[in-house]
Amino acid sequence: MAEPERTPDGRYVVVNGRRWRATDPAIPAEPAAELRKLLMRARRDVGVALREQDAEAEREARARVRDAKVALGERGTPWWEQTPDQRRNRWQRGLAALS
Template sequence: MADPELTPDGHFVIIKGRRWRATDPEIPPEQAARLRALLMAARRDVGAALRAEDADAQRAARARVHAAKVALGERGTPWWEQNPAERRERWQRGLDAPA
């Protein structure tokens, strides 16, 4: 799969003509892969909760999706506005969160 198009400043990716915040490029590859795995597991859990019509499980899974997206720098304070220590703390908090 080809890498998505980035805006000139590197802050956003363009997918199907829509702009989305890019993942923080300073997250080490191993940690970024772990965060993406947590994100995808949470997304699968959202789907399972929807199929089971379990509102509590859906709410919990969506909260985990949000936490992973924040840790990746795709939500919350923009990563380019954070200093290196804040960025590291953000993604480390995502890795330390209960699954």
């Protein structure tokens, strides 16, 4: 799969003309891959909950999606406004909470 287009500053990816905040490039490869895996699992769980019309399971799965996106730096305080320690703490807390 080809890498998506990025803005010149590297802070956003562009998909179908729309900007999305990029994953924090300071996250080491292994934890970033684990966070993406957990994000995809949570997204699948949202779909299952929607098909089963289980509102509680949907809320829980959507909360895990949000937690994973925050840990990856795609939501919450922008990663370029955080110190290296804050960035590291963010993804480590996310991994701990989601694992």
